[in-house]
Amino acid sequence: MNPFDYVRVESATAAITSGSRAGAKFIAGGTNLVDLMKCDVERPLHVVDINALPLAAIERVSGGIRIDALAKMSDVASHPLVTRDFPAISQALLASASPQLRNAASIGGNLMQRTRCPYFRELTFAPCNKREPGSGCSAIDGENRTHAILGTSDACIATHPSDLAVAVAALDGVLTIRSANGERKVAATDFHLIPGRTPHLEHDLRHGELITSLFLPDAAHAQHSAYLKIRDRAAYEFALTAAAAGLDISGGIIRSARVALGGVGTKPWRARxxxxxxxxxxxxxxxxxxxxxxxxxxxKPHEQNKFKVELVKRTLVRALTDLAGGVA
Ligand SMILES: Cc1cc2nc3c(=O)[nH]c(=O)nc-3n(C[C@H](O)[C@H](O)[C@H](O)COP(=O)(O)OP(=O)(O)OC[C@H]3O[C@@H](n4cnc5c(N)ncnc54)[C@H](O)[C@@H]3O)c2cc1C
Ligand code: SF4
Structure with a gap:
């Protein structure tokens, strides 16, 4: 691990000032950042601890709910506003990681977590365009069973790992981002980027910008939503495939539908x-x-992940069938 200094800040302004220094990184729960620092993939010079910021509320606001960026995954998963009005969000969180991790990890950190592609995390034996731009992609002709089939490029086929981000993409979440220049809003579907020729650029967050909250808009399809995750083992495992879906059905007709897929996209995949x-x-x-x-x-499947095409179709069909009350 590289040497770094540490500062604990108590306001968003101080966080942005400290976080804007070259080589600075925010730390929230630390469950992803510290992991990647230990394997030398992340090498911050300054670690800016944002846990003292007053950004952990989950509140009803006009037209929806606001979840602050430092709210813990476990608190969001069990919050009555979330379980009642956005069940897919709660289910996606409960299908993530382990109880200990969910107690430590934040919503902002979850949306910012980096890929689990094994070549990305292994510095010693394999090139990786995401870790070292221009070095090559070891997964395309290598181990790619868990990799993406949607949104891939010749430079990178890594999946986005977050379950929460898939449900947020389906339910039209909007992030509030703060910088020295003020606040801006970004639709969750625009926040994560497909790799193209620049897989090291993963999201629409500039250096020093702080995610302060996530807004989820009220909708009938959000109230009637669900998240289904298929994985190699029943717990403590990332998705092979996943589907977040919301249906507003009245008079026997689907009035509105929201769908996003996980485990198959280079970003949380809104299925328009x-x-x-x-x-x-x-x-x-x-x-x-x-x-x-x-x-x-x-x-566009690769050698070892062709099975995902049929698996994700079945995942989506099952999620929709359950939501519709078992018509299939
Ligand atoms: C063994 C294991 C299993 C896991 N399984 C799953 C799983 O099944 N599904 C799943 O979705 N996730 C899973 N995870 C990932 C876990 O959910 C993330 O590590 C966690 O959500 C990250 O949140 P954090 O607060 O700890 O982030 P940190 O590690 O503190 O930060 C992560 C990144 O986000 C940045 N960041 C944090 N907060 C902000 C902010 N407010 N504004 C701007 N940048 C910010 C940091 O600078 C850093 O780059 C697993 C993790 C582990 C270790
Ligand atoms: S899939 Fe992406 S993250 Fe994995 S080795 Fe290739 S470039 Fe790196």
């Missing part, structure tokens, strides 16, 4: 093609399969 197939239709097994087929038309 699937939504287009579902909207205005009567729920049926055929419709759900058609929605999944439409979204996966763009899939």
């Amino acid at each position: 093609a699937a939504e287009g197939v579902l909207s205005g239709q009567r729920p049926s097994a055929e419709l759900f399969r058609a929605a999944a087929d439409a979204e996966l038309q763009a899939a």
Whole structure:
């Protein structure tokens, strides 16, 4: 681990001032940052502890709820406003990591966590464009069973690991980001970036900017939402495939649909093609399969992850079927 200094700040202004120094990094729960510092992937010169900032509230606001960036995953997962009005968010959090990690980790840190591609975390034996731009991608012709099939490029095929980010993308979350220049809002679907030729650029957050909160808008499809995660073992494992879905069904017709996929995208994958197939239709097994087929038309599997194409279709069909009360 490289030498670094540490400062604990007590206001957003102090955080932004300290965090804007070259080589500075914010630390919240530390469950991702410290991990990556230990394997030398992250080498901050200044670690800026933001845990004393008053940013842990979960509150009803006009048109939805606001979840502050330092709210703990476990507190958000069990909060009555979240379980009642945004069940997919609670379910995605409860399917993440372990109880100990969820007690320590924050919402802002969760959305900022970095890929679990093993080559990214292993400095000694393999090139990785995300860790060292221009060095190559070891996964494309290597171990790629857990990698992405949507949003990939010739430079990187790593999946985005967050479960929460998938549910947030489905339910139209909006981030508030603060810097020395003031505040700005970014739709969660625009926050994470596909790799293209620059896989080291992962999100729309400039150096020194602080995520202060996440807004989730009220909607009938959000109240009737769910998150389904498929993984190699039942707990404490990242997604092979996942689906976050919300359906507003009235009079036997899907009035609005929201869908995002996890474990298959280089970013949390909002499934707009699937939504287009579902909207205005009567729920049926055929419709759900058609929605999944439409979204996966763009899939580009690699040698070891071809199984994900069918697996994620079935994941989505099952999530939609359960939400619709078992029509399939
Ligand atoms: C064994 C293990 C299993 C896991 N399993 C899962 C899983 O199944 N699903 C899942 O989704 N996650 C999983 N995780 C990841 C875990 O959820 C993340 O490590 C955690 O959410 C990160 O939050 P944190 O507060 O600890 O972030 P930190 O480690 O403190 O920070 C992570 C990054 O976010 C930045 N950051 C933090 N807060 C802010 C802010 N407010 N503004 C700007 N930047 C900020 C930091 O600078 C850093 O770059 C797992 C982790 C481990 C170790
Ligand atoms: S998939 Fe991305 S993170 Fe993994 S080795 Fe290739 S460039 Fe690196």
